[in-house]
Amino acid sequence: MTHSDESEILAFHGDSTELPRGNGVGTTLADPGDGTAEGTLSREPVLEVLGLTRHFGKLKAVDDVSFRAYAGQVIGFIGPNGAGKTTAMRILATLDTPTSGDAFICGSSVVDDPDKVRKILGFMPDSFGRYTNMNVVEYLDFFARAYGYRGAARADAVERVLVFTELRKLADKPIDTLSKGMSQRLCLGRTLVHDPDVMVLDEPAAGLDPRARVELRELIRLLAIEMNKTVLISSHILTELGEICDSAVIIEAGRIVAQGSIEELQQQRRQRRQDEAVVLAARVLKDANRLEKWLLEQPFVNRVAVAGNVVSFEFGGNDEAQAALLANLLQSGFSIVEFRGKTQSLEDAFMALTQGLVQ
Amino acid sequence: MPALESTSRLLGRLGDLANPILVKETRQAFKSRQFVVTFLLVLFASWMISTFGVLMAGDLLEYEAVAPGFFFAYYMVLAIAIFIVVPLGAHRSMLAERDEKTLELLTITGLSPRRIVWGKLLSALVQQFLYYSAIAPFIAFTSLLDGFDSLRISFLLTVSALISLGISMFSIMISTVSRKKQWQAFSSFTLFGGLIWIMWSVFAMVGFVLAGELALDDPDFWMGFGIAFIAAATYFVLFQQITVSQLTFEADNKTTAIRATCTIQFVLLFAWAIFVSAHPDTVAVILTFAMLHMGITGLFFCTENDVLSRRVRRSLPKNRLLRLLSAPFLPGGYYGFLYLLIHVPLLWLTASLLRVSVAGVPDLLTKFAAIAFELFTGGGSHWNPSLRALTGSLACVVIFLGLALWIGRRLQRIPHEVQPAHLRVLVVLMLATGTIGPYLPQLVMKQPSEIAPLWFITNPFHTLTTISSRSDPWASNLTTLLFYAAMGIVAINLPALLRNLKELLSDPLPQGERPTAAEAPAAVSAPASTTHTEGSPA
Numbered sequence: 050m051t052h053s054d055e056s057e058i059l060a061f062h063g064d065s066t067e068l069p070r071g072n073g074v075g076t077t078l079a080d081p082g083d084g085t086a087e088g089t090l091s092r093e094p095v096l097e098v099l100g101l102t103r104h105f106g107k108l109k110a111v112d113d114v115s116f117r118a119y120a121g122q123v124i125g126f127i128g129p130n131g132a133g134k135t136t137a138m139r140i141l142a143t144l145d146t147p148t149s150g151d152a153f154i155c156g157s158s159v160v161d162d163p164d165k166v167r168k169i170l171g172f173m174p175d176s177f178g179r180y181t182n183m184n185v186v187e188y189l190d191f192f193a194r195a196y197g198y199r200g201a202a203r204a205d206a207v208e209r210v211l212v213f214t215e216l217r218k219l220a221d222k223p224i225d226t227l228s229k230g231m232s233q234r235l236c237l238g239r240t241l242v243h244d245p246d247v248m249v250l251d252e253p254a255a256g257l258d259p260r261a262r263v264e265l266r267e268l269i270r271l272l273a274i275e276m277n278k279t280v281l282i283s284s285h286i287l288t289e290l291g292e293i294c295d296s297a298v299i300i301e302a303g304r305i306v307a308q309g310s311i312e313e314l315q316q317q318r319r320q321r322r323q324d325e326a327v328v329l330a331a332r333v334l335k336d337a338n339r340l341e342k343w344l345l346e347q348p349f350v351n352r353v354a355v356a357g358n359v360v361s362f363e364f365g366g367n368d369e370a371q372a373a374l375l376a377n378l379l380q381s382g383f384s385i386v387e388f389r390g391k392t393q394s395l396e397d398a399f400m401a402l403t404q405g406l407v408q
Numbered sequence: 409m410p411a412l413e414s415t416s417r418l419l420g421r422l423g424d425l426a427n428p429i430l431v432k433e434t435r436q437a438f439k440s441r442q443f444v445v446t447f448l449l450v451l452f453a454s455w456m457i458s459t460f461g462v463l464m465a466g467d468l469l470e471y472e473a474v475a476p477g478f479f480f481a482y483y484m485v486l487a488i489a490i491f492i493v494v495p496l497g498a499h500r501s502m503l504a505e506r507d508e509k510t511l512e513l514l515t516i517t518g519l520s521p522r523r524i525v526w527g528k529l530l531s532a533l534v535q536q537f538l539y540y541s542a543i544a545p546f547i548a549f550t551s552l553l554d555g556f557d558s559l560r561i562s563f564l565l566t567v568s569a570l571i572s573l574g575i576s577m578f579s580i581m582i583s584t585v586s587r588k589k590q591w592q593a594f595s596s597f598t599l600f601g602g603l604i605w606i607m608w609s610v611f612a613m614v615g616f617v618l619a620g621e622l623a624l625d626d627p628d629f630w631m632g633f634g635i636a637f638i639a640a641a642t643y644f645v646l647f648q649q650i651t652v653s654q655l656t657f658e659a660d661n662k663t664t665a666i667r668a669t670c671t672i673q674f675v676l677l678f679a680w681a682i683f684v685s686a687h688p689d690t691v692a693v694i695l696t697f698a699m700l701h702m703g704i705t706g707l708f709f710c711t712e713n714d715v716l717s718r719r720v721r722r723s724l725p726k727n728r729l730l731r732l733l734s735a736p737f738l739p740g741g742y743y744g745f746l747y748l749l750i751h752v753p754l755l756w757l758t759a760s761l762l763r764v765s766v767a768g769v770p771d772l773l774t775k776f777a778a779i780a781f782e783l784f785t786g787g788g789s790h791w792n793p794s795l796r797a798l799t800g801s802l803a804c805v806v807i808f809l810g811l812a813l814w815i816g817r818r819l820q821r822i823p824h825e826v827q828p829a830h831l832r833v834l835v836v837l838m839l840a841t842g843t844i845g846p847y848l849p850q851l852v853m854k855q856p857s858e859i860a861p862l863w864f865i866t867n868p869f870h871t872l873t874t875i876s877s878r879s880d881p882w883a884s885n886l887t888t889l890l891f892y893a894a895m896g897i898v899a900i901n902l903p904a905l906l907r908n909l910k911e912l913l914s915d916p917l918p919q920g921e922r923p924t925a926a927e928a929p930a931a932v933s934a935p936a937s938t939t940h941t942e943g944s945p946a
Contacts (some may be wrong), residue, residue: 144512146658146717160659161719167518178510180432182439187432194428195517200420239513 093156095120095279096141096247100150103136110136112303113150118281118296120246123273125290125297126283133303134283135175138251141281142172154247168196171240175252177232178239179225185235186211186220189242196243210238214268230261237268248272250282254289266293327390329371330361334384343381347374358386428519429527433501434534443535446493450539453485454546473555476618482546483564483614489539490572491607492600498532499579499599503592506583511655521655525580525648532576536569559624560617568610570637574644575606581647584654635680642673659717663709663739667747670705671737674698674751678758685762692794695759699798702751703805709744710809711816711831714908716740721915728913735912741813741831742908745901748809752802759798796887797876803890804868808835810897817904842866865889 094117103111111133118124128134139145141152143163151158157165180188189210193203211217214234219227227235233253240248250269254262270293272278284290290297291311298308307314333340340360344353349366364371375388423431437443461481465474505511514524547565550556582595616622623629646669653662677698684690720739725731736747816831846864862882864870871890875883 142516143657144515158718160717161722163657163659164518167516170516172516174509174512176509178513179508180436180510182436183432187435191428191432192513192517194424194431195514195519197518199424203424243517 094118094153095155096124096152096281098137098141098150098152101137101140101147101152102149103133103140103145104148109303111140111147114298114300114303114305115150116298116305116308118247118279120279121273121277122295123269123280123282123293125287125294126281126300127287127290127297128283128300132300134300135251137300138172138249138281138283139174141249142170142174143167144172168243169246171243171245171248173236173240173248173250173253175255177236179232181225182223184221184223185216185227188224188235189238192239192242198243206242206244209244210242213241213271214238228261229256230258230264233257233261233265234268237265241272244276245278247279248281250280252283252285254284262289269293327364328361329364329388329390330359331378331383331385332359332387334358334386336383340378340383343378343383347377350374427523427527427530429514429524430530430534433527433531437497437531437535442493442497446489447538447542450485450489450542454482454543457481457485458546458549469553471554473553475550475553475556478550478553479547479556479561480614480618482543482550483568484611486539486543487568487607487610490536490568491575491610492603494532494535494539494572495576495579495603496596496600497535498528498576499583499596501531502528502580502583503596506587515655515657521652522648524655525651528580529573529577529648532580533573536572536576540565540569557618560622563624564614564617570640571606571610574640575603577644577647577651579603581651581654584651638676642669642676645669646673659719661720661723661739663712663744664734664737666705667709667737667744670701671751673701674755677701678754681758681762688762688794691759691762695755695762695798696801698755699801699805702748702755702802703809706744706748706805706809707812707832707835708828709747710741710813711828711835712739712741712744713820713828714740714742714817716912724912724915731912732909735909738912740908741816742901742905745810745813746905746909748806749898752806756799756802759795793876793883796883797872800872800875800887800890801868803887803894804872806894807890807897808838808868810894810901811838814897814900839868843869846870862886862889 096118098114098116101111101114102109114133114137116124126134126138136145140147141154141159143159143166146160151160153159154166154170157169159166180191183191186207189207190203193206196206198206211220214237216231216234216238219231224232224235237250237253240250253269254265257265266289269280269282273280282290282294294311296308296310297314299306299314331340335358337355337358337360341353341355344350344360344362349364349370351363351365353360353362364374366374378385378388457478461474461478462469465472468474502511505514511524515521519527547561550561551558579599582599583592585595586592646666649665649669653666656662677694681691681694681698684694716739724738725734735743736750737743812831812835815834816826819826819830843866846867864874865886871886875886875890877883
């Protein structure tokens with residue numbers, strides 16, 4: 050990225066339009082595919098997957114998978130082992146061909162125009178891709194050469210990656226002596242060396258210690274925020290994905306079982322589990338015991354427990370019933386300091402939306 | 409130091425132009441223990457040979473032609489490096505790219521498979537050059553001794569470099585043929601054995617040349633060498649095309665370059681046969697080799713999957729005539745069969761032209777007419793046994809491959825179950841069954857009686873022996889029978905072949921159109937803008 054590009058992005062940061070980031074509580078955003086002329090004209094998807102299917106004999110590794118992603122988004126690609134994540138990602142990276150369907154990166158088909166796709170897509174597989182007798186800078190230099198960088202442009206590209214991944218001080222270190230965390234940084238650097246618009250990262254945090262995971266997460270966050278890259282990332286560590294993803298695609302047994310923003314996924318979870326009780330808690334200034342008795346008389350309320358000034362209970366009603374309960378609670382004169390539900394994580398949504406199917 | 413700086417800049421620019429794989433492999437090689445140890449061993453062994461050679465030769469150095477002996481000893485050291493170490497290194501390097509999954513990383517950089525292959529090959533060439541440079545001072549020392557023949561030694565060193573390059577190419581090809589560990593282990597072991605065998609064969613050649621047995625001033629020698637060189641060059645290109653094909657993206661065209669190379673080989677073989685038409689036995693050998701080559705390549709061409717990817721379809725010529733002409737070179741079993749159906753008659757016509765022996769019939773056209781008539785009617789007076797054998801062999805090729813194509817297409821209706829490799833195994837099994845099958849009744853008979861040759865019709869080797877006999881009464885009839893059987897096999901494949909051609913000609917070539925956003929199914933929510941909140945981490 051040139052200096053002028055960075056300036057443009059910094060200038061963009063002054064814009065007041067909000068983009069939800071991580072933590073699963075972001076605002077649900079308008080989908081340009083909703084049929085509005087404005088949406089369709091203003092934003093083209095950077096990554097578009099259409100009916101992607103891949104069979105291995107009788108096994109349907111990927112079955113009619115479709116989703117879209119836009120510039121600057123981080124999409125979590127979530128699923129249990131054997132769900133078809135890696136297969137789908139390899140197709141996106143032009144390393145495999147779909148049995149049917151297609152995927153488009155910035156409008157170029159991964160099947161028809163793999164050469165174009167390779168120039169604008171960076172793929173970080175779950176394996177390192179290690180060369181012997183090579184140090185960090187030689188490794189990056191080689192991939193810069195392979196991407197067609199020449200002379201000063203190549204040196205700049207390598208330097209940019211070394212700075213971004215903070216590997217400058219390890220530039221002369223043989224790559225087979227790097228720690229797992231540093232290796233993953235180098236992998237990410239290799240993926241970035243040609244400054245792709247779209248990045249597909251397959252389990253980048255696998256095997257990393259907590260500190261390395263946090264550092265990698267920060268790097269990925271920067272990719273989307275500062276460099277406006279679209280990142281499709283798969284991981285088993287869902288709490289982390291929940292913190293960096295705008296949206297998620299949940300896949301099981303080759304099929305998408307849910308997709309949308311983290312908020313939408315949690316909503317879907319709630320809709321699917323209406324028959325199940327959620328745990329709510331109310332903190333009052335006083336009269337916790339009176340609140341306990343009052344709650345036991347209300348519909349959908351079960352298993353009320355008191356701990357100090359906090360009264361927790363299971364609630365089996367829907368959102369409307371929950372709102373009515375809160376209104377009644379206030380009308381009944383209780384001094385409510387806090388009323389909350391148990392925080393629903395991406396992991397909760399994943400567990401609720403998948404069934405643990407294995408092919 | 410402006411001169412040094414400009415040289416450095418020039419080298420930098422040259423490095424920019426160099427193949428990235430070459431740069432990487434050279435860097436790795438200089439740091440690798442294997443290269444350093446081999447290089448030092450070559451130097452050490454050569455130094456030992458010089459020291460002990462001089463000590464042992466003693467006064468003989470003054471008045472005996474000792475140069476060939478010294479050269480042979482140095483050559484043995486060099487041969488281990490260039491015939492064993494370099495090709496095996498190239499083989500292992502490509503295998504490692506697959507094992508470490510770095511080949512996938514190379515693929516997505518946009519480096520073409522051809523550049524990857526050439527990078528590996530050039531790297532082998534650089535290593536070879538370095539080993540040559542290690543041995544150069546010792547060759548220079550040998551040149552001071554009596555009996556040094558610079559022409560012969562230059563010839564040997566040049567040919568050795570070419571052989572090393574050729575077997576490096578072959579080694580790289582072998583490493584890409586399969587991803588299965590068992591096959592890779594087997595192929596590496598076999599390759600190692602093969603390389604040792606090649607090295608010993610080259611030693612024999614070197615001994616032969618140094619002994620003065622080879623007349624380098626004989627035009628016939630250079631003619632033969634030229635033919636061998638061209639043949640080797642075509643196989644070098646073929647191996648390269650196969651390697652490139654193995655590394656090519658699935659949806660891309662993996663076939664056309666291989667088929668075009670094979671066609672060039674066939675044309676050169678036919679030209680060679682015509683060139684040596686005065687020597688019927690040589691012609692027979694060349695054409696038999698061409699037939700075998702056609703059978704083996706045809707096995708791969710006829711068992712390919714028939715689906716033309718959108719990418720291949722987009723690269724088809726818009727002109728329908730050109731598209732039709734390109735059909736035999738397109739990927740797919742039916743187009744492969746078409747390729748065979750064009751090349752088999754060409755081979756047969758070449759053979760007929762060269763081997764026809766029709767007494768009393770002066771003009772060529774009449775000769776062909778007579779042979780063709782007898783081919784259909786089963787007569788035999790105008791037939792030459794060699795031509796009959798070749799006709800029968802070509803018919804067998806068409807029968808087995810056509811049958812495999814026909815059966816394969818029926819099996820492939822079971823989706824995702826039958827792969828090209830299965831069909832190739834099927835052909836081998838059919839050949840084995842057809843060969844062994846007719847002998848089985850003899851095993852249960854108490855007194856084997858003479859069985860009519862017709863019983864052995866499924867055994868191509870027995871049948872070809874019969875039809876190439878001058879005296880066997882069955883010879884002509886069996887040839888005609890094989891010919892009709894081949895025609896029958898062509899006939900059963902013809903409707904599907906024509907259907908494929910019709911589809912090819914009427915295909916509205918895809919232009920890479922992309923569905924509009926409105927057509928796309930449910931999507932992940934999109935941000936209204938690419939911008940971010942001020943609170944975002946910077």
